[in-house]
Amino acid sequence: MRKEYRVKKNTDFQEVFKKGKSVANRQFVVYTLKKHEQKHFRIGLSVSKKVGNAVTRNRIKRYIRQAFHEFDGFIHNDIDYIIIARRPTAEMDFSEIQKSLTHVLKLAKVFVKSQEPRKNREDVTEK
Template sequence: MKNYESLKTNKEFKSTYSLGKSYANKYLVMYVLKNNLETNRLGISVSKKVGNSVVRHRITRLIREFFRLNQCRLKNGYDIIVIARVNSNGKNYNEIENALNHLLLKMNLLKDV
């Protein structure tokens, strides 16, 4: 069962882009905005510059899998947009996982355990 929903509308993406905080690393950019809900909402954006549709969908699946496996570690109540950079093309799950963990630590979105 998912502990997050998806950002679907252009309005939701735009408000997160304009009002949220952003951090970036070599492979990904992450925008975060508090949403006053009890769940997280996730949006993933992978441009055509990254690669063909097979490559873009693979990166999307890796990011979605990371959030599925780590949903219990995340604080609730945030809109999160993850944008894949061109350098993410051809990276394996461990490299994407490290990049996402790095951004979540910078944003202080991990629960204190």
């Protein structure tokens, strides 16, 4: 993921924490802050040392970035996202992380109307 798609500065993190809204499930906490002047979304990641060693934490961050890469076009572009991974993510594979992120992002209502990731559209048509 390119650098302009990442939240890196502490001041940016603090602004999202203070002014943004949060939603959570068992695996993730997601903070969102709408920024009207942005052309694309930005994500900031936080994985505590309590989750696992450096290899585990970096794997989780790669999976989250890849999931957001696949969500591109389905989520609003004018939002900063801060994702905090909780302990259960250490034992999850990519598909489980992607499913959990989809769930928490639906709770945050950040998907573009009438567009959701392909896997979720198939689930809706089966019911």
